[in-house]
Amino acid sequence: MTPLDYEYLRKLLKERSGLDLSADKQYLVESRLVPLARKAGLPGLPELVAKMKGGADRLTVEVVEAMTTKRDLLLSR
Numbered sequence: 001m002t003p004l005d006y007e008y009l010r011k012l013l014k015e016r017s018g019l020d021l022s023a024d025k026q027y028l029v030e031s032r033l034v035p036l037a038r039k040a041g042l043p044g045l046p047e048l049v050a051k052m053k054g055g056a057d058r059l060t061v062e063v064v065e066a067m068t069t070k071r072d073l074l075l076s077r
Contacts, residue, residue, distance in 0.1 A: 005049040006029065008049055008053070009033075012064070016060075017064050017067070017068045032067055033048060036048070036066050040059060040062075048063070
């Protein structure tokens with residue numbers, strides 16, 4: 001994932017859910033979202049982010065849900 005993709009996701013998650021990920025949580029984003037990208041038929045996170053930027057609202061909702069599930073676990077690490 002590129003730094004710009006990660007910043008996009010961080011901003012989106014903060015706006016949509018209040019989840020404020022630090023710069024060192026990229027591994028968590030990757031571990032949660034790579035399976036979601038593959039499920040959507042995408043080869044990786046850059047393509048997932050591109051789809052979201054293109055207006056894939058349902059996919060964006062799924063990304064937020066994937067990242068906020070077990071939110072307390074994310075915040076405690």
